[in-house]
Amino acid sequence: xxxxxxxxxxxxxxxxxxxxCLPTETERWDQRLSSSMAEMQSFYxxxxxxxxxxxxxxxxxxxDDLPDDATNLLHLIYSLVMVAMSIEIMHQPAPxxxxxxxxxxxxxxxx
Amino acid sequence: xxxxxxxxxxxxxxxHYPELGTGPISFRDSISPEFYALERDAxxxxxxxxLCRVEELPEVGSYLTKDIEVTxxxxxLVHGEDGRIRAFHNQxxxxxxxxxxxxxxxxxxxxxxSGWRYALDGTxxxxxxxxxxxxxxxxxxxxxxxxxxxxxxxVFVNLDAQPRQTLREFLGPMVTGLDDYPFGTLTERYDWVAxxxxxxxxxxxxxQEYYHVPSLHTQQVPAxxxxxxxxxxxxxxxxxxxxxxxxxxxxxxWLLAPEYMYPIERATQSGLVGPWRxxxxxxxxxxxxxxxxxxxGISNFQIFPNLEILIYxxxxxxxxxxxxxxxxxxxxxxxxxxxxxxxRERIEHEVAxxxxxxxxxxxxxxxxxxxxxxxxxxxxxFPVNDQEILVRHLHKVTLDWVQEYxxx
Numbered sequence: 001x002x003x004x005x006x007x008x009x010x011x012x013x014x015x016x017x018x019x020x021c022l023p024t025e026t027e028r029w030d031q032r033l034s035s036s037m038a039e040m041q042s043f044y045x046x047x048x049x050x051x052x053x054x055x056x057x058x059x060x061x062x063x064d065d066l067p068d069d070a071t072n073l074l075h076l077i078y079s080l081v082m083v084a085m086s087i088e089i090m091h092q093p094a095p096x097x098x099x100x101x102x103x104x105x106x107x108x109x110x111x
Numbered sequence: 112x113x114x115x116x117x118x119x120x121x122x123x124x125x126x127h128y129p130e131l132g133t134g135p136i137s138f139r140d141s142i143s144p145e146f147y148a149l150e151r152d153a154x155x156x157x158x159x160x161x162l163c164r165v166e167e168l169p170e171v172g173s174y175l176t177k178d179i180e181v182t183x184x185x186x187x188l189v190h191g192e193d194g195r196i197r198a199f200h201n202q203x204x205x206x207x208x209x210x211x212x213x214x215x216x217x218x219x220x221x222x223x224x225s226g227w228r229y230a231l232d233g234t235x236x237x238x239x240x241x242x243x244x245x246x247x248x249x250x251x252x253x254x255x256x257x258x259x260x261x262x263x264x265x266v267f268v269n270l271d272a273q274p275r276q277t278l279r280e281f282l283g284p285m286v287t288g289l290d291d292y293p294f295g296t297l298t299e300r301y302d303w304v305a306x307x308x309x310x311x312x313x314x315x316x317x318x319q320e321y322y323h324v325p326s327l328h329t330q331q332v333p334a335x336x337x338x339x340x341x342x343x344x345x346x347x348x349x350x351x352x353x354x355x356x357x358x359x360x361x362x363x364x365w366l367l368a369p370e371y372m373y374p375i376e377r378a379t380q381s382g383l384v385g386p387w388r389x390x391x392x393x394x395x396x397x398x399x400x401x402x403x404x405x406x407x408g409i410s411n412f413q414i415f416p417n418l419e420i421l422i423y424x425x426x427x428x429x430x431x432x433x434x435x436x437x438x439x440x441x442x443x444x445x446x447x448x449x450x451x452x453x454x455r456e457r458i459e460h461e462v463a464x465x466x467x468x469x470x471x472x473x474x475x476x477x478x479x480x481x482x483x484x485x486x487x488x489x490x491x492x493f494p495v496n497d498q499e500i501l502v503r504h505l506h507k508v509t510l511d512w513v514q515e516y517x518x519x
Contacts, residue, residue: 099477
């Protein structure tokens, strides 16, 4: 048995998979807000340089027929998008000036 | 964006509509339980209200329930055998239980408590032990209908006993200028809900002017190229009856120097204004850009009282503001894209959806403090500039409807 989640070409990202391969925005949002900037920075630094390659990898498959490991990689891409908001734009986990506002995503396409 | 857009001959958008006046405005309409009660009767019980799109009721027998808190209504929308969508109060005529909850598809609507069965057109079809009732005729006990009509795939209801206008008359020529917009092809949807601690109009105001954008949303531009003195001027404003429109110019993102975008935007070719490139969705109606803004960026239709349709190139946003008390509301947000054909397109949609929430939360973050401060009721004369004409108009129209109702 192997517990590999990601395609072998992205094996170096396995340490992040357990935390960040999350299928819903609500899970990704909660993970972002409960992570430190240092934790998110290390995920970002490891993954961002390979983002375009990861998009290309997933894009080889049809949306209706993504293998499990590519689906996990896609969820990791979605998490990187989420983390990029904190790292690139807000420089803190939550959006600046959002105060106590909450906005819950209640519907989204899959995957 | 330093372009100087032509203004109407009167010298300003506001003076082009002289009934608006140019003086300071009041926000007492947003802090008063008494005004909230008047709004309920004068506005939400009499205006056409959009609840959903036809794609949410795709087949014969598809139904969904919707609650409208301000009017204390629970409604069922049903796709009938004749293809029509009808609305009913969600109440069984046998001792009042709710007939349906959530959404689904059924050949008829069955009350779980009584077993009474209603046809999709609301007719009462079967009553267990019918012969034990007294002077009973099923024809007297159909579901109670609510006026319901569809425009451009948007399903509206009107809770008035006899609506004063048809839906098309109510929407008027500016909004129905979107008749031929291909809403029906943009069906990939992301949904959000938020329970905000302000009057509904205060949040609607946040999305009907762009004056606040450079100050509140500084992060929309990377720090290296941010201009602290930047202003933003919209190209076109238009009013039609109770409805409002603002259009702005837009930039083709991929033509900008790379430093004007965040790395995640460059890597995914998507971001604040959505996917950089969207599929051809066919000819667009002239009514989409009635001001003839070039290069056109967005048109934001504010449909009275509580619906916003904000159209970008190839996709759109929809907001609904549902009052839940004089100082709270339930906010619904949706993005609609063409169905992703590839994984890459799906990622572009996700990026747009994520960025949207970042900045909407900044707007929402202002609400609690604003509402609390308005409720101190120290100041009640607020100057409103020409770029905020739509804020002025919403509050004026709401008050007009209330006064007209009181004087009827």
